[in-house]
Amino acid sequence: MFFRRPSREEQIHGGPPLEFERPIPPAPWRGIAVVVTIVVVAATALWELYARSLGYAPTLNDNEDLWAKARRKVQPESIVIIGDSRAWFDVDLDEFEKGLGKRPIQLAMPGSTAWPALADLADDKNFHGTIICSFVPMLFFAPPGSPPMERAEKSVKRLHSQTPAQRVSEELGIRLEERVAFLKPDDLSLEGLLNQLPLPNRPGARVPPTFPPYFETEDRERRARMWEKCAEPGSELAKRIQQIWLPLFTPPPPPSYIPPDVFMAKMKEGIQKRFADVAAAVEKIRARGGKIVFVRFPHSGGLKELEDKIMPRQQNWNPLLQMTKAPGIYYSDFPELSGFNCPEWSHLSAGDSVEFSKRLVPHLRHALKM
Amino acid sequence: MLFNSLTFVVFFVVVVALYWSVAGWQLRKNILVVASYIFYGAWNPPFAALLFTTTAMDFWLGRQIGKSQTHSAKKRWLVASVCMNLSMLGFFKYGNFLLQNFQWLLARLGIIYQPPHLDILLPVGISFYTFHSLSYTLDIYRGVLQPTRSLRDFVLAVSFFPQLVAGPIVRAGDFLPQLQHPPRLKPNQFLWGLALMTLGLFEKIVLADTLLSGPADRIFGYPGPLVALDSWAGVLAFAGQIFFDFAGYSICAIGAALTLGFHLKDNFRFPYAAIGFSDFWRRWHISLSTFLRDYLYIPLGGNQVRPFRMALNLVIVMFLGGLWHGAAWTFVVWGLLHGSYLVIERVLRIFFEDKTWAGHPLTRVIAGFATYGAVCIAWVFFRASDFTIASRMLTGMFGGHPTGDMILTTRELLQIGIVTIGVIALHWTMREESFETTVMRLPAWAITAIGSFMAFAIIFTQGTSNAFIYFQF
Numbered sequence: 092m093f094f095r096r097p098s099r100e101e102q103i104h105g106g107p108p109l110e111f112e113r114p115i116p117p118a119p120w121r122g123i124a125v126v127v128t129i130v131v132v133a134a135t136a137l138w139e140l141y142a143r144s145l146g147y148a149p150t151l152n153d154n155e156d157l158w159a160k161a162r163r164k165v166q167p168e169s170i171v172i173i174g175d176s177r178a179w180f181d182v183d184l185d186e187f188e189k190g191l192g193k194r195p196i197q198l199a200m201p202g203s204t205a206w207p208a209l210a211d212l213a214d215d216k217n218f219h220g221t222i223i224c225s226f227v228p229m230l231f232f233a234p235p236g237s238p239p240m241e242r243a244e245k246s247v248k249r250l251h252s253q254t255p256a257q258r259v260s261e262e263l264g265i266r267l268e269e270r271v272a273f274l275k276p277d278d279l280s281l282e283g284l285l286n287q288l289p290l291p292n293r294p295g296a297r298v299p300p301t302f303p304p305y306f307e308t309e310d311r312e313r314r315a316r317m318w319e320k321c322a323e324p325g326s327e328l329a330k331r332i333q334q335i336w337l338p339l340f341t342p343p344p345p346p347s348y349i350p351p352d353v354f355m356a357k358m359k360e361g362i363q364k365r366f367a368d369v370a371a372a373v374e375k376i377r378a379r380g381g382k383i384v385f386v387r388f389p390h391s392g393g394l395k396e397l398e399d400k401i402m403p404r405q406q407n408w409n410p411l412l413q414m415t416k417a418p419g420i421y422y423s424d425f426p427e428l429s430g431f432n433c434p435e436w437s438h439l440s441a442g443d444s445v446e447f448s449k450r451l452v453p454h455l456r457h458a459l460k461m
Numbered sequence: 462m463l464f465n466s467l468t469f470v471v472f473f474v475v476v477v478a479l480y481w482s483v484a485g486w487q488l489r490k491n492i493l494v495v496a497s498y499i500f501y502g503a504w505n506p507p508f509a510a511l512l513f514t515t516t517a518m519d520f521w522l523g524r525q526i527g528k529s530q531t532h533s534a535k536k537r538w539l540v541a542s543v544c545m546n547l548s549m550l551g552f553f554k555y556g557n558f559l560l561q562n563f564q565w566l567l568a569r570l571g572i573i574y575q576p577p578h579l580d581i582l583l584p585v586g587i588s589f590y591t592f593h594s595l596s597y598t599l600d601i602y603r604g605v606l607q608p609t610r611s612l613r614d615f616v617l618a619v620s621f622f623p624q625l626v627a628g629p630i631v632r633a634g635d636f637l638p639q640l641q642h643p644p645r646l647k648p649n650q651f652l653w654g655l656a657l658m659t660l661g662l663f664e665k666i667v668l669a670d671t672l673l674s675g676p677a678d679r680i681f682g683y684p685g686p687l688v689a690l691d692s693w694a695g696v697l698a699f700a701g702q703i704f705f706d707f708a709g710y711s712i713c714a715i716g717a718a719l720t721l722g723f724h725l726k727d728n729f730r731f732p733y734a735a736i737g738f739s740d741f742w743r744r745w746h747i748s749l750s751t752f753l754r755d756y757l758y759i760p761l762g763g764n765q766v767r768p769f770r771m772a773l774n775l776v777i778v779m780f781l782g783g784l785w786h787g788a789a790w791t792f793v794v795w796g797l798l799h800g801s802y803l804v805i806e807r808v809l810r811i812f813f814e815d816k817t818w819a820g821h822p823l824t825r826v827i828a829g830f831a832t833y834g835a836v837c838i839a840w841v842f843f844r845a846s847d848f849t850i851a852s853r854m855l856t857g858m859f860g861g862h863p864t865g866d867m868i869l870t871t872r873e874l875l876q877i878g879i880v881t882i883g884v885i886a887l888h889w890t891m892r893e894e895s896f897e898t899t900v901m902r903l904p905a906w907a908i909t910a911i912g913s914f915m916a917f918a919i920i921f922t923q924g925t926s927n928a929f930i931y932f933q934f
Contacts, residue, residue: 111635113715113724116900120652123909130913135920256462256469256503263467280923282671288872296867299679347866348685 142273146320150308151268152276153179153201153315155249156261161196161313162208162250167217169196173208174225175239176201177388179315180307180438182223183448190452191461197313199225202302203243204233206365211247213372219379221459226385226411226419228402229340234361265311278305300339303332306435322440332435336394342401362407366414373415384458385411385419389428389447394436418458425454462503464658464713465666465924472500476622477720486643493617493721500622501586508584511549516619518545519594520612526601527608535602542598546591554588556581558788586626588785592752593619597633599756606634614640623717627710629728629748636723644722656912657716663915664709666924672880673702676873681844681854686865692857694869696837698877699844701884704733707746727895733836734888736829738802741836749785753778772807776800786843791851795842802835833885 151157165171170193172178178199188194198208205224212218233239249257273279292298306321306328321328345354373383387408390398404421412419422428427450431443439447455461462469476496480489502509522542529535551559560576567574597615600606609615618636619625680687680695687695711728718725728748735741742750754763761774776797783796813819838855845851857865869877891899900908 111724111726113719114895114897115647115650115653116897118649118900118903118908119905120649120656123905123912124652124655126909127912127916130909131916131920134913134917138921254504255506256466259468259471259503260466263471267467274923276923280671281667281918281921282675285872285876290871290875292871293867296870298868298870346685347864 138279139271139273142275142279146318147272147275147279147305148308149268149270149272149274151265151310152274153309153313154261155246156253156257156264157309157313158198158200158246159250159253160258160261161198162211162246164196165198165212165215165218165220167219169193169218169220170223171196171212171220172199172223172225173212174199174205175203175227175230176315177227177390177438178223178225178386179313180317181388181444181447182314183445184312184314186445186448186452187455190449191455195223200243200246201307201315202230202239203246204230204239205243206231206233206369207240207243207247209369209372211250213375216379218376219381221381222376222383223455224383224385226387226408227390227398228407229342229398231411232362232365232407234358275305277302297343301335302339303335303435304328306332316441316444317434317438319441322434322442324434326434329435332437333392333394336435336437337397340394340397340401366410369411370414370416373417382459383415383417384455385415385417386451386455387419387421387423389422389431389433389439390437391431391433392436394433420451420454420458428454462500464710464717465662465670468503472496472503473717480721481646489643490613490617490640493621494613497617497620497622497625501620501625504585505582511584512590512620513616515546515549515591516594516616517612518542519598519619520609520615523598523601523608523615526598539598539602542595546595550587550591553581553583555784555788589628589630590619590625592630592749593624593633596630596752596756597637600632600634606637609633609637611640621718621723623714623721623723624725627707627714628746629711629714629725630752631725631748632752635726639723646722650722651720654716654719654721656908657719658713659716659912659915659919661709661711661713661716662919664705664712667915667918667922668880669702669705669709670924671922672876673698673705676869676877677702677844679868681846681850683866683868686853686862687857688862688865688867689858689860690874691865691867691869692854692862694874694877696841696844696854696858697881698873700733700833700837700840701877701880703840703843704729704884730895731888731892733833733885734829734892735832735836736825737832738799738806738835741832742799742803749782753782757781768807772804775803775807779803789846791842791845791848794848794851795839798839798842802839829889 170187170191172182172195176199179197179201182195182197182199184195184197199205200208205226209222209224212222230239268274275283277283286301306318307315308318309315318328320326321332323329345351349357376383385408408419408421411417420428422431428447431439431447434440462472476492480492480496483489483492498509498513501512519542522538522545525538526535526542529538564574564576597606597618601608609618614637615633617640618631618633621631621636624631677695677698680691681699708729715725715727726748728746730744730747732741732744735744758774758778761777762770763774764771766774777800779796779800780793781796782799783792783794786792786795818824838858841851841854841858845854853862856862903911
């Protein structure tokens, strides 16, 4: 080939001379480092105090690593809770443990659909336990590529691809989040704060929906509890979240690039496919001796009206039970489960979740023939 | 392990403390080897074995090249090294791509062939460490490097954790001499290294991940037509994101190496102030462009050949440069576009270089913005996952979808605008000098204020440990 011969100097040194040394800008670096450290520690401490003065307290943030950690605890005969945020908020693990004889594993994810976790459990040949699956039609039938689907898929994917480094980071993160109040990515991060800027968008812009602010705490078992500030009667935070749910649960207009009738046909096809996929997954689990029960958790106010109007029970809940041949518990069918009020229309307060869980247990035992 | 993760913070503190607390140079080098393999194995432990195997093979092949008495023998061993490295890269990175294209080719000939999908997991950073390792045997063959006697030193040169997975591509010839004598702990160098790491993390966590990646992902993931403003905003967001992501990683790597007493060369030099494409490639991913120049372009004849052959050489080099980035035709088009830009620039230079207006500041500014625009157009192919998306984006950018959708919020448009103007202004301000020179001119209070702002912004942003874009290469 055509390479140049080395210079004599290069040959003598056994390699090219180290002609390159990074320049270090002359500056009083020690003094700068001391001042920067003091400023950053002080600013962080002040930010923490400010966050606490707003009512924020240290708590875990839900993410795919925490989910994967919980998922790894699933044993062949575990009781597992999957689905959306209603099962996440409304189930009290202590009450379920007392009533069902086993401590359940919380795998429900806020803003997600149950399908990826259900499919993952169905594919897990060792699993023949019990699944308690929350059903919220708008989320349960979320199409591929939608945020609820992506959220759930990301967690399942993380379970199967989590690196040792990610596991260590998660453990370290848990310890930090349990001590630091300002670690609230939705509200107190740069992005969270920028999201709160009241800037009007262009007319006709199809911008992403607004998601609710922080209103829950979460522990290491992924048990979520509504923040007291949100559960207070007449809470401004609850009212704000109610008004966020309405657009979030309203189906978006069909995209501009697909004719509306084609889009609607695709959506219907997608729902039918989800029914079929779920039925097949349930059958797989059942064939191994596993059980599943679907639960419709309470909702109230304007959100209940909206959900019942857009996705009436006859069109989704009944066919789901028929196709899967699985038992179901629809909270409004039972007076003892119906009297609960969701402060922000979608979830129970922490106190009510305990009572609701206690009352739900006999129904679960009956449905699961326990 | 990602630089922007809590694991790395703990790992780095432990490694640095251990490294500087022991006295023996050999022991310190051993610590670095172990640390580098832990750093790499933290992704997928079996791949650390693959990394060691290719490294050990190149170590042995390097010795064979060094020992060979005849040119033809040297060449045979070099060919063995090149084949070994490229076949590893080819299998892990291009296996499925080659099969898919083979299937497509057979289908054109009327033969239906369904190849098995190889479930290959790409070892992180394989493109980088393959080049680290390959530079060793190439330089021994070229006669600019003597084979090292220490396998440990060579293993460290290839796997040195700051630059292992996403560059800069540090040649063994630049690193091995640094292993001959122990560096001394110099407080100013150490603190400057930490300052560079802070800057790199700020670029990655605050600018790339928080301000730019969201809008870029949404625009390139949107399945419908978009108006010109949103299309351009998405491309500008990606242009900024990839710069801050990759330059941020490189600066972190340089800073981390400095804290351990090692010197790595610059990988970026204000590329968005480039005037022309040769200038761009002297400023963007410098370690790759110089690697391709020295080991491919010059051996092909470089510019010491007839103009047509030189143009062909440029296109070949950029074609392979594109393919190096990823196993997809979109990357190839990105590379070919840059190859064409370089050829067009050479042609224009022939006609206009001597004109007096060519050196006028206004002409240079216009040429600079034209370069940035053309680079952004090429980024469309780099970022788009297929040609349908790329073509829809380009149509949108040039006004082909006047009734397309608007999907970015006002806030996102403002973020992209401010960061883009900021990065271009900064690059133009500093284009003639090094980063260090700029810092040198700043008063201590300004360095303190900027450093505090960046460090607090990293904490305040609460990053989510997104992987660096270049890890996938």
